[in-house]
Amino acid sequence: MPAELARRGLAPFAVALFGLAVSGYLTVEHYAAAPALLACPESAVVNCAKVTTSSWSQIGPLPVAVLGLGYFLVMTALTAPPAWRLPRLNTVRIAGAAAGVLMALYLIWVELFRVEAICLWCTAVHAAAVALLSSVLWTSSSSR
Amino acid sequence: MPAPKTSARRPPAPPLHPRRRNRWLVAGAPIGVVIIAVSVLVGVKLGTGSGPKSGTRAETAAAAVVQAVTGVPAGVLDAVGVGTSTQLPAAIAGPALTADGKPRVLYVGAEYCPFCAAQRWPMIVALSRFGTWQGLGQTTSAGAPEVYPDTATLTFHGATYRSELLSFTGVETESNQVVDGRYAPLDTLSAADAAVLRAHDPSGGIPFVDLGGRRATTGASYSPAVLAGKTHAQIAAALADPASAIARGVNGAANVISAALCELTGGQPAAVCTSAGVRAGAAALADSAHAG
DSSP states (O other): OHHHHHHHHHHHHHHHHHHHHHHHHHHHHHSOOOOSSSSOOSSSSSSSHHHHGGGGGGGTEEHHHHHHHHHHHHHHHSSSSSGGGGGHHHHHHHHHHHHHHHHHHHHHHHIIIIOOOOOHHHHHHHHHHHHHHHHHHHHHHHHH | OOOOOOOOOOOOOOOHHHHHHHHHHHHHHHHHHHHHHHHHHHHHHHHHHSOOOOOOEEEEEOOHHHHHHOOHHHHHHHTTTTTTOOOOOEEEEEEOOOEEEEEEEEEEEEOOOHHHHHHHHHHHHTTTTEEEEEEEEEEEOOTTSSSSTTTTEEEEETEEEEEESSEEEEEEEEEEEEETTTEEEOOOOOHHHHHHHHHHOOTTOSSSEETTTTTEESSSSSOGGGGGGOHHHHHHHTTTTTSSHHHHHHHHHHHHHHHHHHHHHHHHHHHTTSSSHHHHHHHHHHHHHHHH
């Protein structure tokens, strides 16, 4: 039933909104003149600025934060309650969410083995990507 | 009639409907896969230690260290002879390497590299017999897991060499500081020197030393193991003791390099080129040529 499905679709929508908010914060921080804007503890392992200002924080000309923002914008649109009334978008939603998880795994590898620091805000985005895939799969399987 | 005995316990929960159980599996699978993947990554990270590790950041070399390494007594060098030097500069064919009308020595290495760390000591000892150094810095090679980690050394980055007889180009292509998982670039190799490196060291191994286009060597001339755990001051002090393993390695290699340099300078300065240590180095070079 579309109404029921839309109600269940609130979970992925909320997760996408959360990812969008954190990505937006990281994007603002990326372009901010004062890097101190990034509220993050700093230790030998945790260092957000080291990650977000490293040479790995860009893919080609695009900052990873901007890519994340764009990704969650699209996923927010795809998981908005009206979008769940279009079952043909299911494959796109699942593929998009899965791509986000793969990207998150790649970025975790970069943090661990290249930058050698963990960014807590980035970790929040990675967790959002995993939760998004999980909730999208849950909601999509309800529609079958 | 007595009432039937009833249990106070609640009845067991009904099993999940297969469709609902399927949904849990589908939704939980990505979380499980990610947890496993991240665990593997963290496990590999912890198991391998990590990627490259920075060495000590270069700083101006201590005056006492510079004085000791640039002024090894001739008697000590003579007493050591070729010492434990093993990697002798081999004769090469090609155009002479010159600058300002003088034979030029080209060194290509990197600050993180432990073999470069070892090779700089005898190079400085040898070249000091033909000229003077300024601006030498002191540093260490990279930390573990690099082989011979944290080997104390001097660096040619920022150093200048003056001599009436020879010219010197020292290129440290990378520092010993890890930035974003890689050693930070330092000096730029000129196109001409890159061509020299490709011609005589196709694999790009470092340290590479070209002695005036006449001889070249790749790698350390003695084992860096003799420097393990020693400070700059300890190494510098050991150079004056001909019986020490460090002097036998460093000074022995310095005598061989000096002999090769004497080939370039036409035997000048005579006091250096006719010394017992350099003659021993020249004999070793001649022997290696015959052996080759």
